[in-house]
Amino acid sequence: EVQLVQSGAEVKKPGESLKISCKGSGYSFTSYWIAWVRQMPGKGLEWMGTIYPDDSETRYSPPFQGQVTMSADKSISTAYLQWSGLKASDTAMYYCARGDTTSYSRWGQGTQVTVSS
Amino acid sequence: QSVLTQPPSVSGAPGQRVTISCTGSSSNIGAGYNVHWYQQFPGTAPKLLIYGNHNRPSGVPDRFSGSKSGTSASLAITGLQAEDEADYYCQSYDSSLNNNVVFGGGTKLTVL
Numbered sequence: 001e002v003q004l005v006q007s008g009a010e011v012k013k014p015g016e017s018l019k020i021s022c023k024g025s026g027y028s029f030t031s032y033w034i035a036w037v038r039q040m041p042g043k044g045l046e047w048m049g050t051i052y053p054d055d056s057e058t059r060y061s062p063p064f065q066g067q068v069t070m071s072a073d074k075s076i077s078t079a080y081l082q083w084s085g086l087k088a089s090d091t092a093m094y095y096c097a098r099g100d101t102t103s104y105s106r107w108g109q110g111t112q113v114t115v116s117s
Numbered sequence: 118q119s120v121l122t123q124p125p126s127v128s129g130a131p132g133q134r135v136t137i138s139c140t141g142s143s144s145n146i147g148a149g150y151n152v153h154w155y156q157q158f159p160g161t162a163p164k165l166l167i168y169g170n171h172n173r174p175s176g177v178p179d180r181f182s183g184s185k186s187g188t189s190a191s192l193a194i195t196g197l198q199a200e201d202e203a204d205y206y207c208q209s210y211d212s213s214l215n216n217n218v219v220f221g222g223g224t225k226l227t228v229l
Contacts, residue, residue, distance in 0.1 A: 035218065037163075044119065044223040045155075045163065045206050061217050095162055102210060103153040105174060107162040 002026040004034075004096050004108035011114045012086050019082035020111045022096030029077035030054035033099035036070060036081050039110075040092045050099060051079055086115045120145060120214070121207050121221035128227040129197045137224045139190040139207030145219060147188035150210040154183055154192045157204045157223075166205070167192060194226070202228045 007021040022034060035050040049060035053072040060070070072079045079096060094111045097104035122140040129135040139152060146152055152170050155163040165174055167183035170190065180201075182193045190209075194201055207221040 037220075044204075045157075045208075045220040047218040047220060050218075059215070059217065062214070097163075100168075102151050103165055103168040103208070104155075104163075105165045105168070107164070110162050 002098070002106050004098060004106055006094075006096060006108035006111045009112040009114070011116070014087055014115055014117055015085050016115075017082070017084050018086055018113065019080050020094060020113065022079045022081075022108050024077045024079070024098065027098075030074050034072065034079040035097045035099055035104060036068075036079075037095045037097060038064075038092045039095065045095075048081075048094075053077075053079060086113075088115050088117075091115050119222040120211055120219040121209060123205075123207060123221040123224045125222070126225045126227065128229055129194075130229045131197055131199060133197050134193060134195045135197060135226065136194075137192045137205050137207075137226070139192070139209075139221050141188050141190075141209060141211075143188060144213040145188075145209045145211040146185065146190055148212050150212075152183065152185050152190035153208045154181075155206045155208065157206065163206065197228055199228050202226055 003025045005023045030053050033050045033052050036048040038046045048064040051058045051070040053074045058070050069082045096108040098106040154167040156166045157163040170185040171183045180196050184191050205224045211219045
């Protein structure tokens with residue numbers, strides 16, 4: 001069974017760093033792009049960018065370029081999303097999703113990130 | 118403001134047919150990019166409902182259908198049921214954004 005399992009909820013203070021994870025199983029992890037999608041409280045889905053785990057090629061949506069870093073460790077079938085200096089406006093649910101040509105058929109359960117002083 | 122425009126809300130009575138529109142432009146839907154639709158219940162991850170404009174993944178009831186014409190796409194739900202109450206999002210690509218993925222703003226479906 002194809003699964004994406006994300007790391008647990010995080011509560012951080014402004015300025016702190018954070019790295020959340022998304023572990024794939026049940027398929028060839030290096031053969032599919034992994035995207036990250038933000039959903040702020042009560043808002044819609046925002047595509048942040050994507051990474052190809054085989055060679056770690058990344059593409060970022062302009063609003064997120066320079067704000068986050070996507071990486072992957074193909075040896076453990078895990079993709080990561082990290083921040084070096086969190087802001088209160090980073091408070092959101094973050095989803096990873098597996099790219100199937102142009103749609104996303106498999107999603108992680110989401111990681112809630114709360115940034116508050 | 119989303120590149121793909123959806124109505125914030127639609128509603129219908131059980132058994133009725135509702136449609137949700139997704140309006141784009143010549144740089145996304147009108148450029149020939151496929152449109153996909155997702156269903157999201159509160160507190161859960163989105164689920165792929167329609168892919169490639171009109172295809173249903175295994176397990177999605179045939180009450181859900183998708184279409185695309187010109188710079189717009191639509192999701193139709195027939196025989197509306199209470200459990201269809203959810204948020205619905207369209208998704209495509211945009212050539213003016215380095216072929217990046219774009220989502221519609223989402224539509225809240227209320228079953229009366």
